[in-house]
Amino acid sequence: MILIGTMNLTRTRERGEFYCPTCGATRSYRLRARRPFLTLYFIPTVPIGAAEMFIQCDDCRSSWDESVLEMDQAAHQLVQEEKFRDEAIRSAVLIALVDDNVSEPEIQSLLELSDVLFDRPIDREELGRLCSIARQAGIQANNYVLTVSKRWTMQQRLLALQGMFLAATATADDVSPEKLKMLHSMRDLLELTDQEFEIAIDDALNYDIA
Numbered sequence: 001m002i003l004i005g006t007m008n009l010t011r012t013r014e015r016g017e018f019y020c021p022t023c024g025a026t027r028s029y030r031l032r033a034r035r036p037f038l039t040l041y042f043i044p045t046v047p048i049g050a051a052e053m054f055i056q057c058d059d060c061r062s063s064w065d066e067s068v069l070e071m072d073q074a075a076h077q078l079v080q081e082e083k084f085r086d087e088a089i090r091s092a093v094l095i096a097l098v099d100d101n102v103s104e105p106e107i108q109s110l111l112e113l114s115d116v117l118f119d120r121p122i123d124r125e126e127l128g129r130l131c132s133i134a135r136q137a138g139i140q141a142n143n144y145v146l147t148v149s150k151r152w153t154m155q156q157r158l159l160a161l162q163g164m165f166l167a168a169t170a171t172a173d174d175v176s177p178e179k180l181k182m183l184h185s186m187r188d189l190l191e192l193t194d195q196e197f198e199i200a201i202d203d204a205l206n207y208d209i210a
């Protein structure tokens with residue numbers, strides 16, 4: 001009896017450096033070729049298909065299509081930065097919605113902090129849309145931040161916290177305990193120390209926002 005089978009052989013074709021989106025940094029990679037072979041008595045003999053090429057990060061081991069080499073760091077960071085801005089504004093909106101109504105001072109504060117803190121000006125109409133989407137989805141601020149903040153850098157975490165603080169305290173003379181509680185829970189969610197939390201809040205008071 002002749003033992004015939006197939007197996008995939010993976011070979012490294014090339015090495016180099018690339019920007020790994022998972023690591024968020026420049027890493028070394030291997031360009032690998034995976035190709036199915038016919039085996040006779042478990043020994044690969046003839047290739048029976050085309051080689052499939054992929055890039056593998058030496059650090060985190062994630063695999064990418066070869067096109068990842070064309071994606072440069074600047075482009076990737078720009079996309080990440082834009083996403084962060086939207087997420088941070090949404091977090092601030094959710095904090096304002098903790099007591100389920102958005103007052104005029106809160107609207108002013110959200111419009112201004114979008115512009116000043118996140119460099120992403122929005123108008124009343126867009127803010128209204130964001131509020132109604134948030135209401136419909138029914139996602140709580142803490143649950144939202146818990147998931148999206150995993151991708152944020154430390155600097156982004158601090159900035160997002162400042163946005164949430166300014167939104168929560170927009171009605172300075174009448175801040176609900178629920179909002180303060182929610183704001184305080186962000187310290188653990190964002191994995192900040194007491195000191196980092198306090199400095200960020202203190203710093204937020206310096207922004208010239210209504």
Ligand SMILES: [Zn+2]
Binds near residue numbers: 061
């Ligand atoms: Zn990596």
